[in-house]
Amino acid sequence: MDFHRIGDKLVSKKRLENIIEEILELRSGGMSQTEVASRLGIDRTFVCRLESLAEVKKAARLAVVGFPIKNKQELQDMLAEEGVELVFLLTEAERWDFVKNRSGLEIFNFIMELIARAHTFEQIIVLGSNKRIRIIQAVLDKPVVGYELGPSPLQEDVYVEPESLRQLVRAIKKA
Numbered sequence: 001m002d003f004h005r006i007g008d009k010l011v012s013k014k015r016l017e018n019i020i021e022e023i024l025e026l027r028s029g030g031m032s033q034t035e036v037a038s039r040l041g042i043d044r045t046f047v048c049r050l051e052s053l054a055e056v057k058k059a060a061r062l063a064v065v066g067f068p069i070k071n072k073q074e075l076q077d078m079l080a081e082e083g084v085e086l087v088f089l090l091t092e093a094e095r096w097d098f099v100k101n102r103s104g105l106e107i108f109n110f111i112m113e114l115i116a117r118a119h120t121f122e123q124i125i126v127l128g129s130n131k132r133i134r135i136i137q138a139v140l141d142k143p144v145v146g147y148e149l150g151p152s153p154l155q156e157d158v159y160v161e162p163e164s165l166r167q168l169v170r171a172i173k174k175a
Contacts, residue, residue: 023047061085062172063118064165065136066127066147068092070157078162082169086121088114092157115139123172127165129154145172 002014019040026036027047037044063086064079072089079087090098099107118124118140125145126136131152137144147168149158 020050023050027051060173061121062123062125062169063087063121064089064125064127064169065114065118066090066125066149066160067095067132068149068154068157069127070159071162074162075160075165078166079169082166082173084169086117089127092155125165125168125172127160 002012004011004013019042022040023036026039027033031039033044033047033051037047062084064075064084065086065088067090069075069089069091072091072094075089076087102110119142123143123145124136124140125147126133127147128136128149129152130146130148130150132154133144133146133148137146145168147160147165149160
């Protein structure tokens with residue numbers, strides 16, 4: 001559904017997305033925040049806050065985590081070339097093997113260690129379903145760039161275009 005009831009207001013999600021898209025296009029085209037705000041009839045501070053909310057900061061230390069990945073080895077090789085320090089990718093079969101061959105305590109300890117390690121990185125790219133990305137963003141409570149592989153639940157390996165991921169990594173390192 002496109003509409004959300006907020007108190008006595010009915011808000012159109014699509015309209016909000018269109019306004020945000022227009023702001024980004026105008027700003028990317030060289031207009032100042034003040035010019036964009038004036039053109040769209042909104043407050044300049046809204047434009048500023050919107051940019052701040054979605055800003056992807058430059059990251060010298062970058063981690064990439066994801067599953068289920070069809071071309072895992074290809075991505076690992078490319079990410080190593082790009083200097084990504086932490087890469088944790090699993091195929092669907094590896095994900096199920098991981099769960100089946102460990103006790104609950106072992107899984108819990110591994111996840112806790114991975115979360116602690118992830119906190120040492122300035123930026124994390126998560127390759128996964130929409131639901132998994134949101135969960136990881138909430139757990140880490142730090143900047144996470146989601147690379148959505150599809151809607152949850154993903155039950156088979158997904159091919160990730162290496163050049164697309166490479167460009168994302170480079171953009172984050174250059175930001």
